Amino acid sequence: MKLRKVEEHVFLFLMRLSALLIGFALLAIIWSIFSKGLGSLNWQMISEVPKGGYYFGKEGGILNAIIGSLYLSLGATVLALVIGLPIALFINIHLSKRRRLVNVVRLILDILWGVPSIVYGAFGFTVMIFFGVKTSLMAGIIVITALILPIMIRSLDEVFKEVPMGLKEASYSLGSTKSETAYKVYVRQCVPGLVTAVLLSLGRGIGDAASVLFTSGYTDNIPTALDQPAATLPLAIFFQLGSPIPEVQNRAYAAAAVLTIIILVISILARIVGNKYQKNKIKA
Amino acid sequence: MKLSDLKISRQLRSKLHNKWMYLCFAVILILAPALLFGLYIKSAPLFEQNGFSEVIFSNExxxxxxxxxxxxxxxxxxxxxxxxxxxxxxxxxLTSIYLIYYAKGFVLKIMHPIIDILAGIPSVIYGVWGILMIVPMVSKDIAPFFGYETTGFSILSGAIVLAVMIIPFMLNILIEILRTVPEGLIESSLSLGASKWQTIKFVVVKKALPGIVSSIGLGLSRAFGETIAVLMVVGNVVQNPTNVFDAGYPLPALIANNYGEMMSIPMYDSALMLAALILFVIVLIFNILSRILIRRYEIKVA
Structure with a gap:
């Protein structure tokens, strides 16, 4: 009898410890990035592109990487939305009676979600070589789109799944076509969920390094056209960290702090919008 | 007149949208087979030249x-x-059981954002953290404690960083799975005189076992393909590791480190695409098995 109690207490202790460990891990990550990075972060870092001798510790900043990352991830997010939104609507409106097919499609999407980004990157690189395309903003955008598309569709899908059947039937009975129902009822009903899905995809797009390593190249300039290479923040961190010069390494830490701040802002925004969505949801 | 114009344009819009929708749908269905096929085509020459077992089971x-x-x-x-x-x-x-069955409201309010933020942190940031904190810890504290000497760039450092990375991913799945264990089952166990812990041990865990197994499978496939974070802390030395303090050189790191040279050495591109293919196939197998095992729970697995 007593042993039972002791066992429960031991495990309860272990459970609390595990939860604490997870919290501690997040604190440790944020603390170590910020304590090391914020020190070398200054206005010049985020407002200038690398100047001559930058990679030996001279003047300049990482504006090229910040802008490059924003271009890449925004472009990819827009593209993923344009392709993903119709698919998510298609699954939930046109295929709503064919549950088996929908389940298979969801399985495929979930599996695509699990494909490592390096595989997308390597595949993209091969295709680019095949067609003789050089590393460019466009190639990076396409690969990141492929990477975030499953995320986008599945998050949208989860949102549309919650739309009550009655709403759709009401819309049909008023004579609207399926696409009108899709955009004027479903999308409007789900705007907050849509924003969350977009933010989720955006965060993933900004942070991914392995896929753009091969495809978008790296440059000290801010790209002005789609066929130019583009620098990205994760790669700026990765490359500068590989340098033996301490100043350059410190800049890598500063760049890491910038990226962390961007990701934190996106996470918090997504959370705020998500909470709002919980309040506005119409229950079936 | 005006009304019929409107009607045509509405129908037309609907039709156009349908076309676009089918096109997008086809793209997403083709994506995985295209990846598989493309990687296979590129890596096949290596098999033809060197033979399957030579490639997979040789150290050279x-x-x-x-x-x-x-x-x-x-x-x-x-x-x-x-x-x-x-x-x-x-x-x-342990954490998922704690959050579902023991934790009070305020703990949940703290833990959910923590898990979300951990899940959103990019892998390169995990890598930087690994270099700043885990690598020195392994070389100065953990390795000497076990009587080994290492630079810290080792299998263990990679594994610790990777472990933290996949925790939010697996935790979210486990939480969703535990939520599907029927309340009635738990209550009947409690009413028969079992303690809360006994109920969890004998009823909840037993009921959720397939889900737990598949969450591990999904975690495995996620961990297997992780590139940048591991690459930054694992040392990248070509050798068969004999203990956790040795440096390693995982497949994704191989691809990421060498793509620059792959066009200048014959067959190198085939070899790297084969590495990508191996990764893809392993991830695919574990993903499919886990997803099928998990499907009957009808939950959101993200």
Missing amino acids: WKPLSGKFGFLSFILSSLWVTILALILSVPVCI
């Missing part, structure tokens, strides 16, 4: 003389992944 990695043996990369990947799972699975299972 000398790209310049045309010798591509993947064994040490595959072993490194396995070491890092399995060690990461050993570190993270107990934490995930």
Whole structure:
């Protein structure tokens, strides 16, 4: 009898410890990035592109990487939305009676979600070589789109799944076509969920390094056209960290702090919008 | 007149949208087979030249003389992944049970954002954290404690970083799975005089076992393909690791480190695409098995 109690207490202790460990891990990550990075972060870092001798510790900043990352991830997010939104609507409106097919499609999407980004990157690189395309903003955008598309569709899908059947039937009975129902009822009903899905995809797009390593190249300039290479923040961190010069390494830490701040802002925004969505949801 | 115009344009819009929708749908269905096919086409020459078993089970990695043996990369990947799972699975299972059955409201309010933010942190940031905190810790504290000497750039560092990375991912799945255990089942166990812990041990865990297994499978496939974070802390030395303090060279790191040279050495591109293919196939197998096992729960697995 007593042993039972002791066992429960031991495990309860272990459970609390595990939860604490997870919290501690997040604190440790944020603390170590910020304590090391914020020190070398200054206005010049985020407002200038690398100047001559930058990679030996001279003047300049990482504006090229910040802008490059924003271009890449925004472009990819827009593209993923344009392709993903119709698919998510298609699954939930046109295929709503064919549950088996929908389940298979969801399985495929979930599996695509699990494909490592390096595989997308390597595949993209091969295709680019095949067609003789050089590393460019466009190639990076396409690969990141492929990477975030499953995320986008599945998050949208989860949102549309919650739309009550009655709403759709009401819309049909008023004579609207399926696409009108899709955009004027479903999308409007789900705007907050849509924003969350977009933010989720955006965060993933900004942070991914392995896929753009091969495809978008790296440059000290801010790209002005789609066929130019583009620098990205994760790669700026990765490359500068590989340098033996301490100043350059410190800049890598500063760049890491910038990226962390961007990701934190996106996470918090997504959370705020998500909470709002919980309040506005119409229950079936 | 005006009304009929409007009607045509509405129908037309609907039709156009349908076309676009079918096109997008086809793209997403084709994506996975295209990946598989493309990688296979590119890596097939290596098999034809060197033979399957030679490529997979040989240690010899000398790209310049045309010798591509993947064994040490595959072993490194396995070491890092399995060690990461050993570190993270107990934490995930304990935490998920705690959050569902024991934790009070305010703990949940703190833990959910923590898990979300951990899940959103990019892998390169995990890598930087690994270099700043885990690598020195391994070389100064953990390795000497066990009587080893290491620079810290080792399998263990990679596994620790990886473990933290896959915790939010597995934890979210486990939470969703535990939520599907019927309330009635738990209540009947409690009403028969079982303690809360006994109920969890004998009823909840038993009921959720397939889900727990598949969450581990999904964690494994996620860990297996993780590139940048592991690459930054694992040391990247081509060798068969003999203990966790050795440096390793997992498959994704191989691809990421060498793509620059792959066009200048014959067959090197085939070899790297084969590495990508191996990764893809392993991830695919574990993903499909886990997803099928998990499907009857009808939950959101993200």
